[in-house]
Amino acid sequence: MKTVLIVHAHPEPASLTRQLVELSVHTLEQQGHEVLQSDLYGMSWKAVFDGLDFSYRVDPGYLSFVAESGHAYANGHQAPDVAAEQQKVLASDAVIFQFPLWWYGMPAIMKGWFDRVWALGLAYGYKGAGNTYRYGDGAFKGKRAMLCVAVGGPAQDYAPRGINGPLEQLLFPITHGALYFPGFDVLPSFATYGSTRMTSQDVDAAKQAWQERLVHLFDDAPIPFRRQNGGDYPDGHVLADHVAVGQSGFLAHIADTASAANP
């Protein structure tokens, strides 16, 4: 029995996103897992990271998010909603994020979940050691994460040479930047395309495909992002010359680019 947190962001209960959330809950519970939820719209989640997050200020005269986040986290002065979300993540073996793709990213309410919950000392600057623990190490090491995205446009626009750019590259700031950074093993993203124009048969097919992914949540292979501390980044910043020779950009940070290019 594992614990899975589902963080989701669509206010319409009948939306495809929410239908797939229901399927997640049902499928995972049927497998004997415990399911936690963060229904960001339902919770009226505070999206905006601002001074109100810090009831006690290290420096009342200058708002540094980094300094105040670190101090609040270390001293138990965090906003209660932020601390509660951190506890849910820490209690989970996997976290699934389900959202519609808006302008090639998360809805603001979910971006604000990361902005606020990913505190200094937890998601970055872990153990007060700067960038020592990141990209494969960190507070969430050993946990899994996966995105489930409802995309409005057609799949061909997100193909390797599609006009929008490949979906997994558009999501790289989230999968690699926001999830692998603090230590999660990140599974290839799941997406539905043409999500606003689906027939009921399309929806059924999407549900079947998503259920298949859910069943393998704990045994599918994660995206083979390169570990900062695994030898590929001798200085902790830049790839060694002998690694991914001749490559640059996102794909150079994935050990097996063949599988990554076609997730």
Place this chain on the structure above:
Amino acid sequence: MKTVLIVHAHPEPASLTRQLVELSVHTLEQQGHEVLQSDLYGMSWKAVFDGLDFSYRVDPGYLSFVAESGHAYANGHQAPDVAAEQQKVLASDAVIFQFPLWWYGMPAIMKGWFDRVWALGLAYGYKGAGNTYRYGDGAFKGKRAMLCVAVGGPAQDYAPRGINGPLEQLLFPITHGALYFPGFDVLPSFATYGSTRMTSQDVDAAKQAWQERLVHLFDDAPIPFRRQNGGDYPDGHVLADHVAVGQSGFLAHIADTASAANP
């Protein structure tokens, strides 16, 4: 004399982001331009796109953001703050976005500006013609856009083989996806690195570099993204075989990848 809109997102008036905003206003006004501002924190901008944006609902029983956005835009039922921002963009010759990079993207409050302001019929589905006018065509054709980003980490982490991925690729969902899509000519992004640990000399150097970019706002060459309707995408979705041969991913959508890889 041109009109420039600056959309910015940092609540601390003494932050680097806000210092560079002040410099933008000063520099552009000195050049004789009119400057408009959207101080998202100062305006208490509503970040979350939800049913409250639609006072009149096409379908009160099912919230489709696409359908309601299009109907509200076409019939003058939009939220007043959304309509006001659209008017500011339409009145401008250039729009500059200034923000700190949080988890490899915009702060939620700015993401919510795009989520809400980029309505169906304006920023997508222009002229009610589906995807006919996008990526080089659209409501904002003839206008320029530029990002000015305060990055916390060191520049080497964002180098072509740096561990975070190249900054301009991390920003591609914004520059290409949110700005070029509705027709803007997008200039290479401006960034400061190590922004939380700068000496006053570093700040002076950053200001000088930013001022230099501002002075050339209307004559610097934009990123040469490929136009959807320029012949490179015969079906409007996927690159023609003879274009960017052997390439896939973001860089295939930039005509001159040499300059794009090192902006």
